Amino acid sequence: MSGPVAWETARRVGGLVAEGGVFGGGRALDERAWDRLREDFGWATEEAEALVVAETGLVPAEGPSRGEVLDRRAWVAQNLATFERLLTPVLERWPQRQLPGPLGAVQPELAGAELGLVLGWMARRVLGQYDLLVAERPGADPVSYVGPNVAGLEARFGFPPRRFRLWIALHEVTHRCQFTGVPWLRSYFLDLVEQALAEARPDPAKLLEALGRAAQAVRRGENPLAEAGVVGLVASKAQRDLLRRIQALMALLEGHGDVTMNRAAAERLPEAGWFAQVLEERRQRGNPLSRLLLQLTGLGAKLAQYRKGERFIEEVERAGGRELLARVWEGPALLPSWEEIEDPSAWVARVGGA
Known part of the structure; x- marks a missing residue:
């Protein structure tokens, strides 16, 4: 074990919590539902950008906005990758063990489990996200949507899917227009x-x-x-x-x-x-x-x-x-x-x- 955080433990715990665990499970989506989500969010992201540009005058400088639909585990993995990239230089400055006795030996596992718990819980609530920290190069900055969360709300409240998906896309695409415009x-x-x-x-x-x-x-x-x-x-x-x-x-x-x-x-x-x-x-x-x-x-x-x-x-x-x-x-x-x-x-x- 190296470093203060066991990142693999964070990924494993985050994925388990995101898909069920203490917060309960959810209805699994079939392939047809996934195809519809991808199709709708592809259209909604493009449509949202046109509406946001007309409303704000902020034109993305790094090409058209692109939508991607993730499951909860993929959202956890994406955000953990960002955390790991950003935090590794900081954590290298920290003492390898800060807890006394036997707890010091398992501290990285505890830290990873705690981080995974929080991100797994968040993965059950997030609908969409634009995070420029995810991108490692200009233009590689998709607008992300968590498919099961979106579909779950639509089913629970009777939302019309294409309209609800466009509404979500409007907010997230606005952030991309802000940061790139x-x-x-x-x-x-x-x-x-x-x-x-x-x-x-x-x-x-x-x-x-x-x-x-x-x-x-x-x-x-x-x-x-x-x-x-x-x-x-x-x-x-x-x-x-x-x-x-x-x-x-x-x-x-x-x-x-x-x-x-x-x-x-x-x-x-x-x-x-x-x-x-x-x-x-x-x-x-x-x-x-x-x-x-x-x-x-x-x-x-x-x-x-x-x-x-x-x-x-x-x-x-x-x-x-x-x-x-x-x-x-x-x-x-x-x-x-x-x-x-x-x-x-x-x-x-x-x-x-x-």
Whole structure:
């Protein structure tokens, strides 16, 4: 065993959890259903790009968007490959054993199992994903859709498949148009990721400080995981500042994605409001284990942040129209800070007269 994480264990556990295990199984798709998913998402991805470009003016610079349909195991494997590529240089700086006694010998297996558990659980919830970190070269950046999750929701709620699939594609293709249609955004985001990884250091003293802050928050009646899950709890001040920059960017991009999706779907998809309501209720009704994982991973906080991003978009446009909002794409200096995401008028005051 080499390294702090047993990646093969993570893949094995992630695949088992994704396909069943503690979260229950699901109806298997036959080959005909897979063929229909591939055909529909091929069409939906192409159609979504045309609608998003018309709505935003952001034209992908690396060729047309391409959709791919994955099963849950493949989604876990794809994301684990990204994690391994990004985290291996960081983990090489960490001590090989941090736990005392016999636990130190199995620590890589424990870490792999924990990572697999989280990704396997996420694989049961994700509908679509555009992740430029998956791509190792320009143009190799497909928009991914998790077929069983999409088909399961359609069957459960009676969604019309082609319309629901186009609705999902609109949001994910918007992200590809953002990252490949704004010349500087891709490199800026990757630089933030590299900075975050460079700041990662194992420090037991900081963990104790974080536990102290968490205890104080609980005594004040606050949720110490509400801001960014466990990552926000153990981060140093410098790391929290960097995390805020990343959160502000992601809130902007997700808010812009939601607004674009809703506008592009307005005439084509009269069911869009129904789709959105059902998915929001699905998030709210999660079982206790799912709600805990949402908090631990910070995904619960992200959902609230994205709603703030949508409000930021709406308030900026209310103040200065789409012309003012378009200034966020001019360069990193015009991106909103987290404080400006929470108070859009501050961004309007800073940028509106510039």
